[in-house]
Amino acid sequence: MPIPPRNRGDRRTSRTAVAALSAAGLVALCAAAPTAFADETAPGLVLGDIAPIEGVKPGSSFDPSVTVVNKGTQAVDAVWVYYSVTRGLGYAEIPSNCQAHQVPSYDEMTEKSNVVCKFDQAVEPGAVYAPEKPLAVKALPRALNDDLRVTVGDTEPGLDEAATTPVAGTAPAVKLVEHAAGGAATKDAVDVPVTSVNTADYQVTGDALKGAVGDTVTLTAEFANVGPAWVLTKEGDPLVEVLITPPAGTSVAKSHGFCEAKGKALACGTSQRWVNEGGGETYTIKLKIDKQVAGAKGSVALSTEARPFDPDKANDKADITLDVTGGGSSTGSSTGSSGSTGSSTNGSGGSGSSGSSGSDSGGSAGGSSSTGGTGSTTGGNLAATGSSSATLPIAVAAAAAVVVGAGGLVAVRRRRAQHTG
Structure with missing residues (x-):
């Protein structure tokens, strides 16, 4: 008579339990008589x-x-x-x-x-x-x-x-x-x-950036230990944290491998738990210039934990300056401008006023814009597509045609099913 699956599992469980008890008994036997196997004559x-x-x-x-x-x-x-x-x-x-x-x-x-x-x-x-x-x-x-x-x-x-x-x-x-x-x-x-009894001087170096709106520029920030001592931390303890705050009007396009976002800044670590005299880290970060902000300035700064070996705090922070050539926004034209590719930052600019942009163009794509159209506004063009409001009836008619076609296909399939049944 075949063994039901449940009984078969019960027998496997029993065999496992016996094996476990046997192993436990062997361990207990060895633990109970350590002197029988220990080499008391071994030197220590x-x-x-x-x-x-x-x-x-x-x-x-x-x-x-x-x-x-x-x-x-x-x-x-x-x-x-x-x-x-x-x-x-x-x-x-x-x-x-x-x-x-x-x-x-x-x-x-x-x-x-x-x-x-x-x-x-x-x-x-x-x-x-x-x-x-x-x-x-x-x-x-x-x-x-x-x-x-x-x-x-x-x-x-x-x-x-x-x-x-x-x-x-x-x-x-x-x-x-x-x-x-x-x-x-x-x-x-x-x-x-x-x-x-020695000192080690930690310091940071910023950067001077220059570019036009829409450009991606490379920020190079540095952390260095100019000595005279090297610094070794305990295992598991970080060496230092370098906080990099990009200038206003920019966004991080590509970060450094030792950095992670921390509020508006990037918190950057080090490759090891020590830094040699004359050593340090270089952080390379890609920033996109989104818009021009007057007087925009970022910074590179060391974290503020106590470092008794580093009495000079004057070089623990440095500026990141940004010189933006031209103006406007990297996502489109500024308010009231026309003929530019893409939309303005807040979507309210363009060739027409709010509420009428594109509606007076007779279906032309984006009013007076040559390629991308103006930004999305109330009653205006479709955002980021360049299509005018005149294309909406065409889209609706196309969607209706798709629905009618799908319905006809379903009806044909049902008739075929009835004939074959």
Whole structure:
């Protein structure tokens, strides 16, 4: 006897439930007996905490207090300590048991300068070690808000695919020595913020535009960091917002990829969460000149959030000027004009007065206009078509003919259906 669809589904559900319970039981078994599979003899190298480093002056050096602890139960034969700094920092001197390499910026990763030190010696479990001479880190002239990352392991770390060829240091080699217990040691990597005493001057540049009504012109606005420091923000935080307000009488024909509408302005961002000294962004925007507005002026301005590193606010805003040659409106003629192509902006202009435009032309398209007709007015021409009011009876008659023809076609089809039935 065939199984009804409902019963067939019930059997599938039962098999699924049994499989799920079996899997859950296996997970519970593994969780209940972790010691049966865990390797308690594996070494566990971790780093002591490193406090944030503040108030560094460009050109000076500091020594990060690096301590290494073996949390495992067996000694390890060698230790690798990996240092990585962002582009505002460097190294004073590099021991010969260390190798330096660089990783350029790519995707959303900042430029890094790295040093890997190998300590070819045994590290006993439970003991605290530190380099006998710390690896000195120096603040470069562009330093401001930087990051130092220190990592420890018992195997040589792999290199980034974009890394340069490692180069050995030339200073005397150093080794690890036992050290008094420091802060908590629980992680194999420690991130340390490094703040330097420095400034970075943000500034914007506007543009001077010129064109006739109806033209599309290119607006080029710029944001720049003239230094001396580079600026790095925290992950997820925007670097800055640049507000571009076009001059009155214009409209945006094509925006920039980093910009979006914000009221009457365009709010523009940056390609990365950092900006190098001497770097910045250029925003290219296409504006259409719709009409002439006396004294029209736009602006480029930085957002107003606090930037303690940038004390000069005088260059945070710049003008966008617009010189319109000719006059009128890009959508047609001005009020009272005749002979122009298209309609006026508000649709009330043309060759005739409001309420009679085109009606005295005897069916000519657009009165005295040669091509597009005048604007749409009460009792006047059809907007944006150039057709006069005299064409309305013709349109009605054509529509009636279409209806009659359609009715005849339906009647023929019905007769055919009756004969074939």
